[in-house]
Amino acid sequence: MYSNVVVPRQWTRFACLCRSLTTIEGQKLPQTSKSSDGISPPPRIPRGPTDILQALAATVGNDPTAAHYKYHDDPYLIPLSNFRKRAYALSAEAGRKAAAWIRDEHAELFTTRVFDPPTKIKTPYSNADPKIEAFSPKPIYNDESKVTEDDLKYTIKNALLEDSMTVFKLLGGVGSVNEELKLQFLQLLCFYNEKEPDSLEWLEERWFSANMRERQAATWRLGGLADQIFESMDPKTPEAYCAMIQGMAKYYQAERAHNMAQEAISKGIPLSTSVYNALIGCIGFLKEGTALRIEALKSLLGQMNDQGMSPNNETLSACLRSLSAWGGGKVLQQMALQVVAEFKQIGIQPGLAAYYYLLCLFCKERGPRFDILSTIITELEKQESLDAKEPADTNFFITAMGVCSDHLQDINMAERLHAILMKGDNYKLVGDAYKESIYYRHYVTVACRHAPFEKTLELLDTLIPNVYVPEPTVMEEIIKTLEVGGAGDRLAQTWSQLVVFGHGKRVKLVERLLEAMINTYSGQEPEVQSKIRAAAADMLNFGQAVSEEQETKDVRTPVQKLSATAVCSIIELCSDTTDKADPNWKSVDEALRRLRREEAAGVPARPQALADVAQKAATIGLPGIAATAVTYLAECGFEEAMSASVQVLGTMLNRPVQEVETLLTEQHSSLAGSLHPAAQAVAEAYNIAKTGGPVLQDRERSSSSSDSDSESSSDDE
Amino acid sequence: MLTRLRFRRDFRVIVRCLSDKPSDGDGKAPESKSKPAVTQKSSENATEKIQELLKLMLAEPKIKESEYKDKFATAPVIQRRKKGDEIEVKTEKIEESITKAAGEVAQAIGGNVKQTEAELLSRVLGKINQSSTTLSDLLVGMKVDRSKEGEDQKPPETRGQQVKRLVSKPKVTQETRYSQRKGKPADSEPRGEKRKMPAVSQPTVVNIFSGQPLGIFKAKEGNYGTTLDVWENLKQRELTLATSQQPTNYFQKMILWTEQGKIWKFPIDNEQGLEEEQNVHFSEHIFLDSHLEGWCPKKGPIRHFMELVCVGLSKNAFYTVQEKKDHIMWYKEYFESKKDLLTEVGAWDQAAKTSAEASQS
Structure with a gap:
């Protein structure tokens, strides 16, 4: 009996020991959740390397009062104007780039192991152990480099297009590279149309580069390396055909792409959904006129079905992209609705890009007003988080906000949309700095025009200046709102904001502000009035400083001078005091002098x-x-x-x-x-x-x- | 506008009364009134009349000037050209009739006929056609007169007025130009606003899922055809590129660095990046004597040396096991290449023997 009791106890102890041993040794826990002592540890959840970090990052909220994390947290180094934001961020990255350049140029300093005896130094070796790929010097390829196929693989993997072309040439060109590698290389060439893509490493450069919309024209490089490689391939695999057709269609070489697709079909070469998506995207280049184009689109979809290809999400957005590119009108809109219904029937929900194209199609600037956005927003609000499926997805939010602002003029819709953008990590869908600022331009504009005054102020306080610095047009809108709302102290603040944001030299804005100040001045508290007076006096001093700077520094572009009407407004504001000793009289004097020296444009109104x-x-x-x-x-x-x-x-x-x-x-x-x-x-x-x-x-x-x-x-x- | 109209009317009156006279020949209604009066009365009266006439006429050049100015300021050159012909023709006719009329008047007055005629003509025609060569000798006194009269009639513009005029003018033209250029939009904008105002409450709501399906595809299991691996990777790359943003806090920065492979991944393990050695037991790193077996003497200086090498290697944290083995083997080869010398010295011979013995035993 006794031994019976003891043995199980010891047995569990042993098991415990074993478990702890395995834990220590192999960092593994038993997967069985049952143990004999009644304690059942939960099953191990496998975690990725960044899961903990993501959980931690999710606990850090947004702080609109602080500058973006990428800037130095120093009052003197916090950028408050768009120009400075851009300059500071890019300078920081320029430093990183300089370091990377030195590393690559002097790679030999980083490829020796100090502890190796001199005779045993292995040349391609990192000083670090373990070697960190991200920190090791990047190979530089030129005409004298000795290259192997590994180099080609490396360049293809990292999308180093120009390097890969150099390596390919050094390897002996079309004739002497094996077929598999050639196919990979062909895909790279077709994807980028032989143009070097943006680097993944330099985030700021991409963020601030104003990526204008892609030119919708046949930019495919005819007779380029891709064509040569394709010619040399024998037998031509389906992959090669697909790559070529997709490449040509992507860069709008529509006719050749379609011809090649027909050729492939007649040869019995299986194509792919992606090929059809690409073909759909450029079908408008084959036909003229809406009716013919719609016919062509339908027949292409039919052909796709005949070939047994299942459509996917991208098929839908490709269809809508084509439709939206063909202009507007009832016929196209009906067709778009039909396409959406068709895809919904087979269980494909439109993605953000599809919504974007729908908005383009329905919400024309001067067309009739359609409210398709409310349906879309309701649809998006249902989703837990939005995943980017294609690069065009980043166009959705900016366009939708533009629709809210110009087309629907609906602040509630704008707020709902903004809530979606702020949910989870949806903010990544805002695109880049350019799109972000347009997005906020629309948002602030619609808020200024249609939101209740209190709400607008709240929004402005949140966004400006750390998230968004208003452009002159938006600033004017804001001034107008403040004027209507009669917020005198805000208007006085606006002047300092103008200076900080770098709009102080924009005469038109300053004049607008002065006008607003004059209009709101009379109804204000004495305290606020004195603030406004101070702001007006400061405007004068600022103008003085600017013109002095211009004289001393020999600035090329002449600074515009305040109009006489504006100077008069300053005089009027500053003179509103019964105290003879008020320093504002000095400003009045100065302003009058300026008027007499004819340093102001025009005559007072x-x-x-x-x-x-x-x-x-x-x-x-x-x-x-x-x-x-x-x-x-x-x-x-x-x-x-x-x-x-x-x-x-x-x-x-x-x-x-x-x-x-x-x-x-x-x-x-x-x-x-x-x-x-x-x-x-x-x-x-x-x-x-x-x-x-x-x-x-x-x-x-x-x-x-x-x-x-x-x-x-x-x-x- | 009103003044111009008035001027024009005056102009017409003058022209009529001047041109009618010669064309109608002698004696019709206007002439019969003016001429007899002039002849009947004394010379003082005549001069008065002339002054009146002149004043009447003087109104006319003023019109011309102002008209020209207006045209010049507002209309482009082309338009002026178009009208130029008309004006030229008109002025030509007027000129003729005026000359005739002036001659007649001067004769009627008597006295210095030529001078009166010249005065009359210089006043009238000076403004209409200054380049006329036939009349150039008659225009000598013109400038002085005009400047005087001009000053009397019109006070010089003050700077304020000037600027005001200049400021207001371009504004007007700009506006007209703007409206001309924009045409429809400018027109439609207020209309649009009007339309928008009621429409704000009710834009047409379109349910995007309300369309009729095309009926091309049937739901079935996916067949996406040939896949291009590099293409897909690049697409993914472009997607991450399009959505990548600067980290907004330190954790995100660490995530980014982890993804770039710049820092140790969680969970932290100090053997990360040393995967090559992961399945090698530590004993293989430390107990290296086994690699001496078979070739190294059991004792003697070489054995001593090699044992020290092994101790050193066992403490080297940087070499892999294979490298350590290679290192030892390098010494083996070295000693074997120096075998002759070593046997001569007596260090190796013994080793060979002992190793042979060891292997036998």
Whole structure:
């Protein structure tokens, strides 16, 4: 009995030991989940190398208040304008590229083992052990390189197209490479049409390169290396045919691709679904006219079915791509719907690219408004996560947001769409920097136009500036929204944003902002008003700094100057103070000087405002400013100059208007000498305004001499 | 526009009254009124009349000028050319009739006939046709007169007015040009807005799955035909390229580096990348004496040396087992190549013997 008890216990202990031993030795756990002691460990879940990291990464949320992770987390190095974002990111990558270049150029420094005795140094060997492929120097192929077929395999595997072509030539060209390798090489050539693809390694370059839409023209290189290789292959395998047809169709050599497909079919060579997808993509190049093209598409689909090829997801998007490329109209739209229904019937759901083409087809800029987006969004909201299936998928979100903004003008739809993009790791589908900024341009625009004001502000706060820096057009939209919403403090902030985003020199924007400030100014709290005043004064200083910079640095493109109307607005804003000592009066003075020096374009649109400012300055006890303003008005020949000068003079001399008028109509010379210089200037201005034009050149000289006399004379105010 | 119309009317009146006179010959309604009056009254009266006439006429060159200016500013050169012929023809006729009329008037006034005629003509024709050679001698006094009159009539533009005019003009032309060029869109935009406004509530909802199937394909098991492995790989590559983004936190960076093979994969194992040696027991690395068996002397300097080599190799963490073996074998070959010398010295002979003995025993 006793032994009976003991033995099982020891037995379990032994088993335990064994298990721990195997764990230690081979890192393996028993797969059986049952153990005799009643404890059943869960079965081991096999994990990939990045699973834990992905789980951890998923716990890190988005922080819109921080710059992107790729930038240095240093206040001085956080980019706030689009230009800087691009420059900083690309500079960082340029550093990495420089390092890689040195590594490749001086590969011999990295291919020796220091612990090897000198006689035993093995040349192609890494200093690192284990060798890390990513860090080892990349081979450089030139005309003198000694190459083997392994090199060709390596270049094909890494899609180094130009290197592979060099290696292929060095190996002896068409004649001396074995068929299998030749086929692989042919596929590479056909896929890229003998053009070097983007590197996988340099993410920033791809992110910031403005990949314009592919040119829809026959760019296939006729008689190139691919053609030669195909000619030399004997027997021509189905793979070779497929590669050639797909390549030609991909680069819109439609006629030859279709001919070759017919040739292959007549020879009984089995083609593939991908071949048909490619052919469908370029079928529009064979026929002219919608009806004929649709016929051709149908017959090609029929042929595909006859050949026993099953369509797949890409077939659907290829069909829709062709349809959307043929323009718009009811017929094509009906056809597209039919195609979608057809594929749904055989269990193929449209992917993002298909949706994108549908949107292109239905939501034309000036066409009738169709709402197909709501169905699509409902469909997408059902999916847990979106997988990219083809590169065109990245066009979906930008187009859909554009439709929300321009076509449907529906903020709710835009918000739903944005929620989908933000779900999981769907953000990868945004494409590149260019597409991202267009996406946000649409989003912000539609929010500014159609969202409630509070919501818009919230959105702007989240996106700007770390996620998105608005372009001038969007900035204008934002200013408009803020103006309508009457957010004075926001408008004051907007000025600093303009400077930070690098739009400070855009005169049109600044003028728009000033206009908005003027319009919203009156209804604001005093605190906000002072902020607006400060912003307006700063605009003036900024313009000053810019023009100085231009003078010193000899900038090529001339900086546009603020218009006189804008400068007047600044004056109007800055002068809204009853404090004589307010520093803003300095800005007013400076602005007036600028106006008089003709450093502003045009003439003010509302001279009355200037007249008011002059009046106010005179009241407050700043005759100099008042005089400058009135003189400017007079020099410009505004009718307001006369009444303004009379009023200002009246205030200065503290006399009723009639008396001043009679005084002024008196002989001018009698006034000279008896007035304060400022009042003198006002009187001068009155004369200019009255007689029209700078007639009094010589008298001005005399008055200037009398100025010096009157300096000593007491102020009559 | 209104002023121009008025000018034009004036112009017509003048032209009519001037041109009618000669064409109708002597004595018709207008002439009978003006001429007798002139002749009957004294010379003072005549000069007054002339002044009036001149003033009337003066209105005309002003028209011309303003018209020209307007045309020049707004219309392109081609248009002006088109009208040029008409104008030329007209002016030619007018010129003739005016000359005649002026002559008649001057004669009627009497006195210095030539001078009055010249004055009249210079006033009138100076503006219409300055290049006329026949009248060039008559135009001497013209400039002074005109400048004076001009100043009187029209105060010079102030800078403000000038700028305003200049600023406002291009705006207008730009707008017209814009609307001309854009044509339909500019027109349709407000309409579009109007249309949009009601339409905002109800764009046509299209269910994308509402179409009729074409009926070409039947659902069956997939047959995708020939597969191209390199092509598929490249497609995958393009896809990752299209969706790749910079990592947004350190974990993502580590994921990226792991995928690029730059860092150790999880779970961390310090023998990663040494797969070559994975199935080799550590004892094979450490106990290397077995490789000396069969060729190395059991004792003596060579044995001693080789044992030291083995100890050294056993501590080398970098060589693979095969490399260690090769290293030992290299010494074997070396000693064998020096066999003669070694036997002479007495180091190898013994070894050979002992090894032979060992193998026997």
